[in-house]
Amino acid sequence: MTTLHTMGQQHSRRSWAEPYKIKVVEPLRTTTREERDRAIAEAGWNTFLLHSRDVYIDLLTDSGTSAMSDRQWAGMMLGDEAYAGSVNFYRLEETVQKYYGYKHLVPTHQGRGAENLLSQAAITPGDHVPGNMYFTTTRFHQEKAGATFHDVIIDEAHDTASLHPFKGNIDLDKLQALIDEVGADKIPYVCMAATVNMAGGQPISMENARAVRELTDRHGIKVYLDATRAVENAYFIIEREAGYADKPLAEVLAEFCSYSDGATMSGKKDHLVNIGGWFATNDDELFEEVRNLVVVYEGLHTYGGMAGRDMEAMAIGVEESLDMPYMRSRIGQIQYLGELLERWDIPFVKPVGGHAIFLDARAFYPHLDQEQFPAQTLAANLYADSGIRSMERGIVSAGRDPETGEHRHPKLELTRLTIPRRVYTQAHLDLVAESVKACFDAHDSATGLRLVYEPKYLRFFQARFEPLP
Structure with a gap:
């Protein structure tokens, strides 16, 4: 024992x-x-x-250091390395739509590629981006695009001894104060990380994600999820939050993502692969801009810096992460x-x-x-x-x-x-x-x-x- x-x-x-x-x-x-x-x-x-x-x-x-499964290695042999329209892209797109629930998908070489695309497409110089503690590359891309980052995580996140079960939560009062100070039109989106790396891998509760969605909806502000470890976050919701103990991971993940307008993803974490990422959104107009930008920064919109075999391994990894x-x-x-x-x-x-x-x-x-x-x-x-x-x-x-x-x-x-x-x-x-x-x-x-x-x-x-x- x-x-x-x-x-x-x-x-x-x-x-x-x-x-x-x-x-x-x-x-x-x-x-x-x-x-x-x-x-x-x-x-x-x-x-x-x-x-x-x-x-x-x-x-x-x-990041990218996982051991891939026999199914993933077998899937690598199914790589369609066509420059345009790879069958593996459509398999990955379908898988992300099924489990994460977003309408549009743009593949990238890794997570920071997705962060760059979102920052370039959504931020106007002088904007302000609130988030539940910074992450290094995320903040860099936001600042490089001309925004100011604001930490709106709860105070307990800065206390290593605090036993708060969801130290990744966004402080709604801090977020509202920033909206009141700079105006909703100067906040292109809230960056909501799950789990919060710099706070010690701490999760966000479903209750908090729902409350953030309700607050931002009142002001017409988008929410973009850093979904890099969202499956791990879903596990903590099942383990620690009332009402979720008997729910499957996939169901909890889908509900969590439903409180956001899109996500950036480093597939090198939850998806159990060595390279790759994606940007996803429900916003048709933003998708059109990002799909154009990906050709400049990453590759064609149906591979985005990944080989076909990598997209296949990632699609399988999405499914395996939810076991x-x-x-x-x-x-x-x-x-x-x-x-x-x-x-x-x-x-x-x-x-x-x-x-x-x-x-x-x-x-x-x-x-x-x-x-x-x-x-x-x-x-x-x-x-x-x-x-x-x-x-x-x-x-x-x-x-x-x-x-x-x-x-x-x-x-x-x-x-x-x-x-x-x-x-x-x-x-x-x-x-x-x-x-x-x-x-x-x-x-x-x-x-x-x-x-x-x-x-x-x-x-x-x-x-x-x-x-x-």
């Missing part, structure tokens, strides 16, 4: 196993501490710049890692969300100022300890204010341990937990980092650091 802690409550459950068996394996390379110290130094203490061959357990991201035993095991792995860390009082964002454990780097290194990059420091130290690759989600990811040039100082300074789908076993997660504990036990010796190279855009991908003396 194992013990599961959920939202401050404790109950017992039977052990579970992943609902799949391993058919193909990829050998992992182990390294010495000396090799890892050299590798992280050569990477400028930025885990994005490590060579993957030097990584033992790769928890950098869940309840799979999703239960998917979230169960993150909960399992959270249980291990909680036994040792390791500070992380609670309750456990979807796709990752987010370590609270401020609590790890209380002696480090935020401008000494505690989350980046923790990611580097975890790699040096065991070869585990994680990533920073704090001041480095937040970037600089475009007006002042000063660092943005987010309330959350987190190091993300992201679990790829259908890739690692619980034994891998045991090792991860032990490495986190080793770093926590040695937290007093951490000295922090300083920036030595900073790219112009999305600096967390390519920035380089060096240890402070």
Whole structure:
């Protein structure tokens, strides 16, 4: 028996196993501490710049790192690589319409391609876009198109210890205040992410999504969903919200999406593929503009930067993501890692969300100022300890204010341990937990980092650091 802690409550459950068996394996390379110290130094203490061959357990991201199923690999052989009118596009379009409910679909090479198309088509310079906490590429595209981003997430999302079950919720009072301040005509859409990555993979409730829809309808404002992990969000609604415990994932997802006018999607997450995304909308006029823009930025409107085989694998992945035993095991792995860390009082964002454990780097290194990059420091130290690759989600990811040039100082300074789908076993997660504990036990010796190279855009991908003396 194992013990599961959920939202401050404790109950017992039977052990579970992943609902799949391993058919193909990829050998992992182990390294010495000396090799890892050299590798992280050569990477400028930025885990994005490590060579993957030097990584033992790769928890950098869940984007495009999933293991595809036998059905998906078989579907790849059905790829219709016609430049125009690929049969796989129509299969994907039909699948998204069936499960997500949107009228029009435009494929893209990945999620940020869809974000760019929506921003270019819907935003006029001087607009304001409210959202439930920023995401790096999403905000970049919005700002690049001339908008100002406004965080309207509930306050509990900024508190790592809060046990609010839906910390991704939009604060309706904050949203209304922004509408009153700038006017509804200056808000092209509300950007509603499900789940909220930067808050720790925290979900939105169905009640909140419905209330946001009602508020925006009164003002004639559109709602566009970041649906990247909307299936995971649907799982949390089933698990945590009254009235949904016995409903199938597909039904919950369909209702959730019905409170929006369209969505951007990175298929590299919920859809269990290595590349691809899409933009969907119910708006005929906006669809026409995006379908024209995709030819400029991505590819023809029936492939949008994806091969036919990738679209086929994605269509199959949509269906597989809605299998309840799979999703239960998917979230169960993150909960399992959270249980291990909680036994040792390791500070992380609670309750456990979807796709990752987010370590609270401020609590790890209380002696480090935020401008000494505690989350980046923790990611580097975890790699040096065991070869585990994680990533920073704090001041480095937040970037600089475009007006002042000063660092943005987010309330959350987190190091993300992201679990790829259908890739690692619980034994891998045991090792991860032990490495986190080793770093926590040695937290007093951490000295922090300083920036030595900073790219112009999305600096967390390519920035380089060096240890402070």
